[in-house]
Amino acid sequence: MASTRGPSTTRILHQYYRLMASHFGPTLWWPGDSPFEIAVGAILTQNTAWTNVEQAIANLKRKKLLSPRSILKCRTKELHAALKPSGYFRVKSDRLRSFCAHLVENYGGSMVRMAKRPLPELRVELLTVHGIGPETADDILLYACENPVFVVDAYTRRIFSRHGLVDPTIGYESLRAFFETRLEADVALFKDYHGLIVWTGKDFCRKNPKCETCPLASTLPKEGPRLS
DNA sequence: GACCAGGCACATC
DNA sequence: GATGTGCATGGT
Secondary structure, three states: OOOOOOHHHHHHHHHHHHHHHHHHOOOOOOOOHHHHHHHHHHHHOOOHHHHHHHHHHHHHOOOOOOOOHHHOOOOOOHHHHHHHOOOHHHEEEEHHHHHHHHHHHHHHOOOOHHHHOOOOHHHHHHHHHHOOHHHHHHHHHHHOOOOOOOOHHHHHHHHHHHHOOOOOOOOOHHHHHHHOOOOOOOOHHHHHHHHHHHHHHHHHOOOOOOOOOOOOHHOOOOOOOOOO
């Protein structure tokens, strides 16, 4: 199925945003006290529930490990122990260190300095870091570096394909372009829109998969995809 | 006790 | 290029 195009889809995307926003209110997404903490959360939440990530970040804070240099300096065993609640602790320990090494080597450990790089270059650069894929890069670009990038995740694909707006097999970049070409490039809008998708996904796709009480229920096609 | 979660890298075909 | 697999914990 081809994606729908034109102003009508733009209106639909704004309608979805209004429906979710009026249900949940402002999300103030992403949780985190600093750009670096946001980047750490983005890596730790890969294929993992946020509740588990919170525990790992609390461990890092308690052990005073929530800085690029302290993560690079500390013993592997200690980092593993801190990351354990978030799962995949061996993998994530390596990925976190790769990101920290990149940050220290190229920006003196400063997220602010990194955020000053132009968006297209920074995105390509982040994707070269081991353990940073498209979604993690875009989380960092939008929430930690304040760039107008639309973050796509499993919930985005699930919700918008279920509603017949995109093909369920659509690739990451195509789905990102679907939103970015139809919405104004507004950092606050993109932040809140993604947050609302996550909240909708958690509260309804998972807990109430029949969609009856979902804020988007009124727009759900009754018999499969209907928009072409 | 099975199943799932806001991915990613790597191997194989 | 597409598909399959390993990685690990905590909540439901």
